[in-house]
Amino acid sequence: MPKQVDHEERRRRIAEAVCALIDAQGLEGVSLRDVATRAEVSMGAVQRCFRTKEEMLLFALGHVGERVTERARGRLVGSPAQSAASTVGHVVGELALLREEHRAEARIWLSFLAAAAVNPALAAGLRNSYADLEGLFTRLLAEASGAPDPEREARTLLALADGLTGHVLIGHRTTEEAEELLHAHLAGLWGPTGAAAGR
Amino acid sequence: MPKQVDHEERRRRIAEAVCALIDAQGLEGVSLRDVATRAEVSMGAVQRCFRTKEEMLLFALGHVGERVTERARGRLVGSPAQSAASTVGHVVGELALLREEHRAEARIWLSFLAAAAVNPALAAGLRNSYADLEGLFTRLLAEASGAPDPEREARTLLALADGLTGHVLIGHRTTEEAEELLHAHLAGLWGPTGAAAGR
DNA sequence: TTCGTTCCGATGCAATCGCATCGAAAAAAC
DNA sequence: GTTTTTTCGATGCGATTGCATCGGAACGAA
Incomplete structure (x- = not known):
């Protein structure tokens, strides 16, 4: 009893459409009709x-x-052989969604974040x-670091990356400035004398 | 030719209503009728x-x-006599919009931030x-600090505060955790040996 | 008073929203 | 081949949206 079309595939396809629309006009600009189109x-x-x-x-x-x-x-996992410090730099750079190619994801993420502030279900997600x-x-x-409290550093790093992403999105900060701030913060992590991550 | 009612006062009043609605249901839940009501x-x-x-x-x-x-x-300016370190702690605490009494403003701020990502006029504001x-x-x-680059520190601090605010809003971080992270970050600013800001 | 202008609140309107429903096409059962 | 069941795309519906328009109240000038 094979279904006519793959349902899961279709859900994926629709999700991509939703993302594209959010990227272009924000969450409010997403209507079922536009998504379908x-x-x-x-x-x-x-x-x-x-x-x-x-649910969508x-x-x-x-x-x-x-x-x-x-x-x-x-x-x-893609760069296990590199120095831990360099790996951190790369992962964070990826996560911060700063690069132009990930700008869309950043906008989507921010839209959901704002919506989640008044929508418990989205917040849970x-x-x-x-x-x-x-x-x-x-x-x-x-x-990677000899820091005594890696969890604290991780939480700080996550928040910093999120905040910077928002600032870049509205043009208050350039991508380069944000990356520099991020790297400077990381450099401070492994002692004031440590070497900064690559870039 | 005195106007029947003070226009500016009314604009203020309407703005407050807009804020109240955003706080309750997000930006999408703001309609002209609801605002008027x-x-x-x-x-x-x-x-x-x-x-x-x-424009509204x-x-x-x-x-x-x-x-x-x-x-x-x-x-x-309200606390000029205090130690600079303590002042920084207070100002940032105020700014981060973490306190329950400012939670509404935080939600509003976040809503505008997300909207600004796809709306140049809001972004400029x-x-x-x-x-x-x-x-x-x-x-x-x-x-306050002997840091060599206060501008860099300020930018980092601003982004960190913003990120933490978002995390608190969706319940990924408690207010206490966020404040603790903020203070820990500040403590690191004036040398690893410096005393943390008051609480 | 009477006229003319300005400001006000209310209503109308076209467009769009999310969701429900419908007839036809396809698949399965027999 | 026929019947039954499921799945599809399309249309309908009530509600709501932002904005335009309208009749009347409030004021100043004559």
Whole structure:
């Protein structure tokens, strides 16, 4: 009893459309009709995939969350031989979503963050991703730096990256400035005499 | 030819209503009708005060921006005799919008931030407030710490505060955790041996 | 008073929203 | 081949949106 089309694949496709729309016009600019058009499916298809709009957004949130953490994790295991310090720099750079190519994801992330402030379900979804990232950072910092409290450093780093991302998005900070600030902060982590991460 | 009612006063009143609505349901939940109802004025009044909805939102953004920077500045000059370190701690604590009483402002701020990512006019408004805050922080840090680059520290601090605020809003971080991280970061500023700011 | 101008609140309107429903096409069962 | 069941795309519906328009109240000048 094979279904006519792969449902999961379609959900993925719709999630991508949602992301594209959020990137272009923000969360408020996302209507079911536009999503259907962008995903090149009928409105009925969208409604069958997701019972309600909120359910759709929630899935899309999980989708980008997965992509982001996946990429950070990939960066991590992808360069096991490098110095831990350099690895931290790379992972954070990836995570901060500063690069132009990830600007879209940053906008999407920020939209969800703002929406989550008044929507418990979205907040729960976001917390999952944040917990993952924080754990990843903590483990990374634990083996990379001699800091006595890697968890504290990871939490600080995560918040700093998030804040910088927002500042870059509204043009209050350039990508270069943000990266420099991030690297300077990291350099301060392994003692005032330590060498900064590459770049 | 005195106007029947004070226009500026009314604009203020409407801005407050906008803020209250954003706090409760986010930016998407703000309609002209709801604003009028909340501000206890007619819809026509809202329309005469602001030609368009965007103009209204822009004014509201400026309104909260003024409130926030004003409060931070007030904190600054209000305690000139204290140690600079303690002052920094207080100002940042105020700015981070962590306290429950300022949670509403934090939500509003975050909403505008997300909207600004896809709305140049709002972004410009936000940049003004950020520039003010950054200048304030920079001057404060310059005379408070012996750090060689107070501007860098100010920028980092601002981003960290913003990031933490977001994390608190979605429940990924408690207010206490965030304050502790903020203070720990500050403590690291004036040399690893320096005393932390008061609490 | 009477006229003319200005300001006010209320209502109208076209567009769009999320969601429910429907007939037809396809698949499965027999 | 026929019938039954499921899945599809499309359309309908009530509600809500931002904005435009309208009749009347409030004021100053004559």
